[in-house]
Amino acid sequence: MAWFYLLMAGLCEIGWVLGLKISQETSTRLLGVVMAVVFIGLSGFLLWLAQREIPIGISYAVWTSIGAAGAFLMGVIFFGETASLGRYLGVLLIIVGVVTLKLAR
Template identity: 60%
Template sequence: MSWLFLITAGLLEIGWPLGLKYAQQDGCRLAGIAAAVLFMAGSGFLLFLAQKEIPMGTAYAVWTGIGAAGAFLVGVLFFNDAATLGRWLGAALIISGVVVMKLSSGR
């Protein structure tokens, strides 16, 4: 169950930069900031639950890795962020690191 909490926390981690991006649009400031805060709270709480069984370093690395790679992907797909080979390679390395952390956690 802890890994489910952690993966969900990582996915929610994508939501807060998305909320902050949304807050930059005219008329959406408060809604975007509120969404960001809610995603932060949900993500942090699930990380808290996951760390009851998953070592802190592993949990944090996986949590931030999912969030970073996911935010990159959302930026490319929905906000026309640059999609250079180097950026895709960096995202692939982050995802590879998350997989290695999971496989070597022993849980």
């Protein structure tokens, strides 16, 4: 169950970053701020639940990597941000680094 909590915490991490982006527009400022606050609270709570069984170094690395990779992809897909081979490679390196942390004992 701890890994499920961690996955959900990482997805909520994407949600609060998107909320901050949405809040940049005057017409959606309140929605974006509320979205960011709700998702950051959920993300933190779910991370806390996950850390009862998963070591802090692993849980934090997984949490932030899901957030970073997810925010990058959301920016490319929904906000027209620049995507290049180098940027995709950077995200892949983040993921490979986290997997390596998990597998190394």
